[in-house]
Amino acid sequence: MKTLKPVRGVVLGIASAALVAVVVWWSVGTKADDARPTLPAPRPHLDHSAFFNQPFKNGVDVTKACLKCHQDEAKELHDTPHWQWLGDEEKIPGRDGKVRIGKKNVINNFCISIKGNWSSCTKCHAGYGWKDQDFDFDDTSHMDCLVCHDHSGGYAKDKAGWPRKDSDLLAAAKSVGYPTRTACGSCHNYGGGGLAVKHGDLDSTLDNPDPEDDVHMGKYGFTCVDCHGGKGHTIKGKTISVSTNDENGIGCADCHGAAPHESERLNQHADKVACQTCHIPTFANSIPTKMWWDWSKAGDDTRKDDIHHYLKIKGEFRYASHVTPEYYWFDGTAERYLLGDRIPDEGPVRINHPVGDRDIPGARIWPFKVHRGKQIFDTVNRTLLAPLTSGKGGFWHDFDWDKALRLAVKYTGLPYSGHYGFVKTEMYWPINHMVQPKNKALRCVDCHGPQGRLDWKALGYPGDPMNEGVRP
């Protein structure tokens, strides 16, 4: 076998030369797309259809059936904002001490407050029967599993969160799976009392979106929970409408990395400009969102405007689509108007102004929907008030502001002087969804130069940084 050895040498030589050639060839080829490996995998879910065969009387029965196996999940849900409508304890910028805030106790400039108006608002509570302040949050049998996990499409909620009468509970129970876009959207797309009213970047186009509606969901088939995942029913991500920080939040860089652009200059922008700023050039691109709500005009019988301009119970509105956001520095935290705070003597009341400026580390220029309006306040105590609206004797029934305010006192605990007026308020909604395909992203001249959309002075620059030579 002595003769074979040299053969090996020759073969080895040729093979290694060929290998070098192949490696060279390979390296000349194209680079892989970076975010692709992080695309969500399909989530298999156990088919539950065999577990249920008897019709359910009501939602609580369904939940009880679920709890037979899912005791732990009930415990998980128990502490979450979806159940409590309160977040964790947090320190609000500009205030001492820590508080728990959430939908349960904050005020906004849409329907103002849930206090006293529970039944209408808790239609979107992940539970059954929250109709007054005595709701028992420890009764896990009143949790609503189906609102998130239904895949049948035949489940909907009504007053105080009870299933609508025409819901097919059995079909819904058999169908359960991971939350669909439609399930999340059934509440989040309808915040503020109607489709697309509140967020501006969330509406029913996201149920079955085109790439132009949202590139993640429309082109790559993302569901909400692909980004808003989380362990044990704790959903990732929050917004400054009901919270004041971004702990347990989601960042684009989680998947895309900190330097996702080919261009070095664009990556430099990422220090000071949120991804959303360029990649969501406009929001509410299909369905108009509410931009202005004037409560002071409510109660007028004579007005015959259509419901998108005027409602007797709510007042005057302005909707808009293809809205260019407003841009503010934002470090992830926000100031917060809490019930009982004295409002400033001048200017509009900022309910949740984002914190940030050029010099705050981590603050970036971020797109916002700013919802402006006029809402009721106490002219003597100078506090915003939370009137009774949908509750018994509330404004929506009797159209008497004074009565609605007096009745609300026992729920809110806020003193009411007997004198009220209307004050301009502003609410800030960071824009995160409806990310556009990359060819729709803003280009240099959309912000820089004579036709730029940014107000550089307001953002704290001496002028357009492109010309001033100030890096972002």
Next chain:
Amino acid sequence: MKTLAVLTLGFTIVVPAFGAEHIHPAFALKDWAGNTVFDEAAGVSDMTTCGQCHDTAYIQAHNTHKEHGQDVSCFQCHLKGGLEGLEPEDFNGQGLLKKPMTPPDCNTCGQCHGMVHQDKKFLEIGPEILEGKEVGPFGRTLQTGEIFSPQIITFSHIDLKDKYKLDYPWDIHAERGVHCTACHFPANDPARPDLTTRKGPKHLKRDPRTLDLGSYLKKPDHRFAAAQCEACHDTVKAHPNLPYPRRHMEALSCQACHVPTLRGPALESTDRTVVTSKNGPRMTFRGVDVGHGPDYPNTWFYKGYSPALLHEGGKDRFAPFNLVTTWQWIEGDSGEPVPFETVRKAFKGEDGEYLPGLKALFDKNHDGRIDSSELVLDSRDKTDAIRTRLESLGVKSPRIVGTVGSHPIRHGVVAGKWVENDCRTCHGVESRFNEAIPLASGPFPGGVSPTLDKKTKALIAGRRLEDRGGGLVLGGNEEPEGHYVLGHSRRPWSDWFGFWVFVLSVLGVAVHGTMRMLSRRKHAQAPGGTLEKVYMYGVYERIWHWTMALGIIMLLLTGFQIHYSQGFALMAFPTAVFVHNFFAVVLLINAFLGMFFHLATGEIRQFIPEGAGLLRRLWIQAVFYGKGIFAGASHPFLKTRMHKLNPLQQFTYVGLLNVLFPFQVVTGLLLWLAGLMPEDTVAFGGLSVVAPLHNLGSWMFLSFLVVHVYLTTTGHTITSNIKAMFTGWDISEDEPHETSRGEAS
């Protein structure tokens, strides 16, 4: 105090281009006599008005617009909306104009220079283009197809070929906020000394001796700079992946690759001897399918066109141009072109309709209107009729001339993956250098065949105007202006000579082989001596041999891929170049190691023909191959461990290793150097000499390969030599006296 004011003024105006605080003071409008006036109708003179502070005489004498015969007033560029747009509220209490004078923005430039589209509306092309004005809102767009806009092409409202793939802006500079004045600015602007093209001694990068700001504001030199790409871009650093960047930068303008396609309506020809119903000349466009809607440019199908790469003599490089053929009436004596307005009067009456007499003459199919195919001076009657009309309008002996003019392409720049990056667009047989460019299709107005104007003549040296089927085209050029383009240029002598050597080798081998096969049947193998296994080739010798073999084969394959890129689809052009260079290095190292081995071990002696009688022994070996081998004769020289090579082999290898191999190495190195140091390669004739030689050498190698492989079959058995080169063990006939055998045959 005054100086300070002027300085502050200067600083604020010069530095921020946009969003600037407008600090131009309010000023009085003056008429030519210097009297203050309050509206445009009273005859505002910019010479006196602006002359209150600025040296207007100097500005007028140093003025690009003026040099090109365009009288542009200060207000046209520096006052938004012009004098016509002034409102009473633009004046202050003392009657001074307080509306700020500003640096011109791109829209201002676009009023005359072509399509600038900066607003949010989607880009459209309006019917005004049919007026065919080459100075106006469609100026350069008509001449070249350039469109200066930050908008993504996909989103335009015009019908474009592959529209939804065109995911990039019309012009990258427009998109990046690099506006007209960023590159085209007053030549003595002290804020931009490093961008000017002012000539100075070579060792100085810039001249710091600029004007002070006050003097500059008084006398801004309006001969505008056209900053070169290199003023801002480091071209070599910007192209990390481009092979031989210096060579490419030297031979090509940036736009040659960075403006691969123009999608605006660029003229191919414009016939200004006639007037269309839209009061414009008769026009044909490049890359535009006018379809059934010639009057609605927004409905045309814009396919885009690749501009002609023509040779700029001064810079000795290729740059993209559009060639436009223009026919027009000129005055016979002075040679001055007849104004188009006069031609319009020759065709149309006051009411804007064609004159009745002309209608009868032109409307051949009697459908009551003059179709576009009818509107051409293709007969003596028509030409004479218009000539008579022009004469009656006071034009002296009018006649038609046709000229082909050239327009350089500078805008519509793209970046990134949209840059022309297919090497074969230039380095292929059907290269853009060789593209025939249609100039005009008949019938020619007045039967006048167009000629090249002086500037264009200089650009197309080496290419000829050709008449192809009634149309005029500019023919291609295989070796454009002495630039040997690898993969495109051809030297027939090198290709054909090499090819025939190769064919003859193959033929020779085929004939010889056939004869061997035939003779083999007649003569049984002569009984030789005893067979013995001999360890003929050591390990290193075999590795050396096969590395050489692999290298040569790879070099031949990739070399032919480069040279004959169209007929050969083994790998991409840049890959071929890379692999070729890679194996060249491998081969070179192998050769050096091999030489060292042969010297160190003394094996080199095997290659050196020893003693006298070489010629005789060569003859003996040749006679064996030519005669003995068919008769079943044994090899005249015994192959042993110490004498592996027969005299013919010795002769061949000495030639191969000392002549052909170095020849190929040297020509190859020179090719490589030509890419790295283009200026220094000129000394030995540049690529056009070296490349064909290298090509010829490769054919020689290929021919050698054919004969070499064939001759390995002449061993003891057909495969024994090949086996030996793998295993090292050869079969040797044990014969005692090599010389006696030689003498015997």
